Amino acid sequence: MDKNFNYSNLKLGIIGGGQLGKIMSQKAKKMGFHVTILDPTFNCPAAQVSDKHIMGGFHDKEKLEQLVQETDVTTFELEHVDTSILKELFDNGHIIHPSPYIIELIQNKYEQKKLLDEKGIPVPKYKNVENDEDLSAFGFPVIQKAKMGGYDGKGVQMIKTKADLAYRLPTESFIEELVDIDKELAVIVARNIEGQTKCYPVVEMLFDDRTNICDIVMAPAKISKEVEKKSIEISVKSIEALEGVGIFAVELFLTKKGEILVNEIAPRPHNSGHYTVEACATSQFEQIIRAVTNLPLGSTKLISPAVMINLLGEEGYEGEPFIEGIHDALEIPELSFHFYGKTFTKPYRKMGHVTILDDDIDMALEKAMRAKDILKIKGSKKI
Amino acid sequence: MDKNFNYSNLKLGIIGGGQLGKIMSQKAKKMGFHVTILDPTFNCPAAQVSDKHIMGGFHDKEKLEQLVQETDVTTFELEHVDTSILKELFDNGHIIHPSPYIIELIQNKYEQKKLLDEKGIPVPKYKNVENDEDLSAFGFPVIQKAKMGGYDGKGVQMIKTKADLAYRLPTESFIEELVDIDKELAVIVARNIEGQTKCYPVVEMLFDDRTNICDIVMAPAKISKEVEKKSIEISVKSIEALEGVGIFAVELFLTKKGEILVNEIAPRPHNSGHYTVEACATSQFEQIIRAVTNLPLGSTKLISPAVMINLLGEEGYEGEPFIEGIHDALEIPELSFHFYGKTFTKPYRKMGHVTILDDDIDMALEKAMRAKDILKIKGSKKI
Numbered sequence: 219m220d221k222n223f224n225y226s227n228l229k230l231g232i233i234g235g236g237q238l239g240k241i242m243s244q245k246a247k248k249m250g251f252h253v254t255i256l257d258p259t260f261n262c263p264a265a266q267v268s269d270k271h272i273m274g275g276f277h278d279k280e281k282l283e284q285l286v287q288e289t290d291v292t293t294f295e296l297e298h299v300d301t302s303i304l305k306e307l308f309d310n311g312h313i314i315h316p317s318p319y320i321i322e323l324i325q326n327k328y329e330q331k332k333l334l335d336e337k338g339i340p341v342p343k344y345k346n347v348e349n350d351e352d353l354s355a356f357g358f359p360v361i362q363k364a365k366m367g368g369y370d371g372k373g374v375q376m377i378k379t380k381a382d383l384a385y386r387l388p389t390e391s392f393i394e395e396l397v398d399i400d401k402e403l404a405v406i407v408a409r410n411i412e413g414q415t416k417c418y419p420v421v422e423m424l425f426d427d428r429t430n431i432c433d434i435v436m437a438p439a440k441i442s443k444e445v446e447k448k449s450i451e452i453s454v455k456s457i458e459a460l461e462g463v464g465i466f467a468v469e470l471f472l473t474k475k476g477e478i479l480v481n482e483i484a485p486r487p488h489n490s491g492h493y494t495v496e497a498c499a500t501s502q503f504e505q506i507i508r509a510v511t512n513l514p515l516g517s518t519k520l521i522s523p524a525v526m527i528n529l530l531g532e533e534g535y536e537g538e539p540f541i542e543g544i545h546d547a548l549e550i551p552e553l554s555f556h557f558y559g560k561t562f563t564k565p566y567r568k569m570g571h572v573t574i575l576d577d578d579i580d581m582a583l584e585k586a587m588r589a590k591d592i593l594k595i596k597g598s599k600k601i
Numbered sequence: 602m603d604k605n606f607n608y609s610n611l612k613l614g615i616i617g618g619g620q621l622g623k624i625m626s627q628k629a630k631k632m633g634f635h636v637t638i639l640d641p642t643f644n645c646p647a648a649q650v651s652d653k654h655i656m657g658g659f660h661d662k663e664k665l666e667q668l669v670q671e672t673d674v675t676t677f678e679l680e681h682v683d684t685s686i687l688k689e690l691f692d693n694g695h696i697i698h699p700s701p702y703i704i705e706l707i708q709n710k711y712e713q714k715k716l717l718d719e720k721g722i723p724v725p726k727y728k729n730v731e732n733d734e735d736l737s738a739f740g741f742p743v744i745q746k747a748k749m750g751g752y753d754g755k756g757v758q759m760i761k762t763k764a765d766l767a768y769r770l771p772t773e774s775f776i777e778e779l780v781d782i783d784k785e786l787a788v789i790v791a792r793n794i795e796g797q798t799k800c801y802p803v804v805e806m807l808f809d810d811r812t813n814i815c816d817i818v819m820a821p822a823k824i825s826k827e828v829e830k831k832s833i834e835i836s837v838k839s840i841e842a843l844e845g846v847g848i849f850a851v852e853l854f855l856t857k858k859g860e861i862l863v864n865e866i867a868p869r870p871h872n873s874g875h876y877t878v879e880a881c882a883t884s885q886f887e888q889i890i891r892a893v894t895n896l897p898l899g900s901t902k903l904i905s906p907a908v909m910i911n912l913l914g915e916e917g918y919e920g921e922p923f924i925e926g927i928h929d930a931l932e933i934p935e936l937s938f939h940f941y942g943k944t945f946t947k948p949y950r951k952m953g954h955v956t957i958l959d960d961d962i963d964m965a966l967e968k969a970m971r972a973k974d975i976l977k978i979k980g981s982k983k984i
Contacts, residue, residue, distance in 0.1 A: 221928050224921075224923050224924070225924050225927050225940075226921065226922040226923060226924050226940065227921070240630075244627050244630070244631070244650070247623075247627070247649060247650050247942065248627070248937075248938075248939055248940075249938055249939070249940050250924075250939075250940025250941060250942045250953065266630060266652055267627065267630050267650050267651075268650075269649055496882075499879075499934070499935040499937075499958055500937070504937075508931065513927065513928065513931050514928065514931045514932045516931070516934075516935075516936070516937075517934040517935045517936075519934070519935060521904055521905050521958060522904050522905075538607075538609065538610070539609040540607050540609060541607070541608050541609050541633075544608050544896065545604050545896065545897065548891065548896050548897045548899070549897045551882070551899075551900040551902070552882040552899075552900045552902060553899070553900075554631075554882075554883070554887075554899075555631075555632055556631055556632070556633075557608075557609065557631075557632050557633025558633060559630065559633045570633065575882055575904060
């Protein structure tokens, strides 16, 4: 897509139709582009706001090919995708960003870590698990991670003692030292086709203890200038090592000793960047569209501090969602309410989020905690 | 819709599928609502981002009835609508905001003006035109306005001399004194079902001389505290006089003598409030959804000064639009690009807009003027 390309006709394909695809599509539609979603679920969140929905799974080669053939550019809202047909199409000159080779690399958390390590990027100590003895190599406690398929705390577990080895993940995995974490940070990095990068502010993620799902995001993080600078440096270096085009979320550990280590990278918009919709000049969702369509990257300036909280399905409920507390929560000033339009809730499913703006980040956090107390996503059926 | 209503199922109907309906729908979808658009045009901007499209005209009683029957709440992106069937449905208890009685009143600019005048709101001197002599009652020059159907400078003209009477609008009309305008201002007012109002900042509108279409909007307006206060006071009083629920744009004249007069009121989101998407805590488009669905009104706080410019179809072109300059324009920092997805351009048609944020409003204006110079909406056919 060069300067003579007619952007008023641009056809974008998105693999995945959840909340990330939904907001990406809304931003692409804002810019007047035509959007097609590939997703197996009828009436998925992104399909509700897009021009076309191809119903197909992420391993359905025929449907993946159809999406790429029908559109000018294809991108992703998730990385758990069959890459074989995409690599073929990519090699034949179809525009797919990030490249399916990068998606493939990132799918394997061990290979991802190895690459970063080889490029001199600080990561926690790790070791491939080839046999049961390897699990004990760092002593206990230790973190075991599945190489493939993990998300939202799934595919990651702590093995506390030797006896816990009985409950090891029964899949290809690696181990990681248990890091003494002070804070979990994240940096969203955009990279365009020319290799130019732009960074969003460093944010702080707080996790739900029960599920290890990211619960609260504070933008900016409460960290020193030095930690901020180093976090950004490491994040940009990581994405330059990958040579990807699009949006990448770099999850970082700040250790109690003050080291900064890369935990993992997501090759797409990320929960830790939801706040950018309300708080930054260009949201991560618009930024990926700009990057993959060869438009200039937008400003990542933080217009206002913000706190984001996820709205997870309440424990004990499933079925058609009911938003308890919506009236009271929307009384909170400078609160923006997102509900994804999923027709079925279950415990801890990501159903929506809210973002609160406030010049004072502590006040934003206080308002967010209030919203979290008030808003409950219940379901039509008690379980 | 009370606190027990299940908002995850809420069905919203919007009459009109242009750019205003499009952004309204995107905000309703953000909150997870189901949106149906009524519009006669296949693939109109709002239909592209909504769940359902009823193809029908704004005077098609059957289709208007279908929309109201199928949804929980109906609202408007335009006021030129047949109100008879809507009044019937409203009287039978269907939720329609603003009420079709208010839409009907506002459709007639003369009746609108009369009501405001009767409620003590300052308006330019005006007079009903019952016969040709009435056109001369204020001397010349004088403004003649069609009572019904005007928009974007259409249905308004200046009669400069007695000789110009030959070119008078051949329709039911009234005359208005020619006001010595210093600035044209606008205030967006939201009003909810309980009668609570919230005001957006006073903005300044600059008009294209050739077409009298609002061209540039500066938020906030460069006015004294006193003019600001009075503008807000008059605007709120106007909307309280109407007793409408939703979003209302009050267009004001600031005269060279320092008077503030109400020009006219639009009972819906308005071009002068586009900037609220990027610059305010709650956009006018989300605010109308909150108001008509009986949710609390959101904060109207200005997070950053902003300048909005319209992207009108270039003179001399029609057909499939081509966005000239998109690469260069998107290099401008803190610029947000909106393109409506209309498949046909013609001279002066509203095809998109851009909003620029900057802490310094003069800098925002400078960037906006640069974008205006760069971006040209040309068409596939020279005319």
